[in-house]
Amino acid sequence: MKRVHVAVGVIVNEQGQVLLTRRHNDAHQGGLWEFPGGKVEAGESVVDALARELAEELGISVLASRPLIEVSHDYGDKHVLLDVYLIEKFGGSPAGMEGQPMVWAPVTDLDGYEFPAANVPIVDSVVSTLA
Numbered sequence: 001m002k003r004v005h006v007a008v009g010v011i012v013n014e015q016g017q018v019l020l021t022r023r024h025n026d027a028h029q030g031g032l033w034e035f036p037g038g039k040v041e042a043g044e045s046v047v048d049a050l051a052r053e054l055a056e057e058l059g060i061s062v063l064a065s066r067p068l069i070e071v072s073h074d075y076g077d078k079h080v081l082l083d084v085y086l087i088e089k090f091g092g093s094p095a096g097m098e099g100q101p102m103v104w105a106p107v108t109d110l111d112g113y114e115f116p117a118a119n120v121p122i123v124d125s126v127v128s129t130l131a
């Protein structure tokens with residue numbers, strides 16, 4: 001089975017909202033909301049991958065982050081290892097650089113968004129850490 005290691009960022013603003021982007025319809029887990037991030041490349045550290053992905057997808061730089069949770073999930077067609085970081089400080093102003101929809105969501109609204117199955121423990125952890 002295909003296995004991917006993914007660096008994921010939970011970006012928090014000064015109002016305590018978190019940044020969600022929506023995956024392209026034709027992508028794996030397409031149409032669902034996600035925390036921005038992407039695959040760790042060969043020879044790259046998770047932290048470097050996270051910085052690269054957030055620059056590519058949102059045009060921001062990571063200034064302060066800490067590990068939040070690691071989630072291993074089997075989708076049947078694909079196994080993902082999600083290395084999730086809380087981004088507490090960033091430079092620049094996030095924008096959907098790849099045309100992806102983006103929203104700042106209050107933590108108390110997260111139950112109103114559809115996420116991939118692997119995100120259940122991530123959302124729980126975000127809620128208990130930030131609420």
Ligand SMILES: Nc1nc2c([nH]c(=O)n2[C@H]2C[C@H](O)[C@@H](COP(=O)(O)OP(=O)(O)OP(=O)(O)O)O2)c(=O)[nH]1
Pocket residue numbers: 004006007008027028029033034035036037038039053078080082116117118119
């Ligand atoms: N970024 C992100 N990926 C997630 C989340 N939840 C979840 O199951 N995934 C899965 C979906 C994908 O199978 C995988 C991310 O891989 P991807 O292919 O989108 O990564 P990428 O951004 O490097 O995309 P690409 O350049 O290959 O198009 O992780 C999440 O919250 N954020």
Ligand SMILES: [Mg+2]
Pocket residue numbers: 036037038039053057
């Ligand atoms: Mg991505």
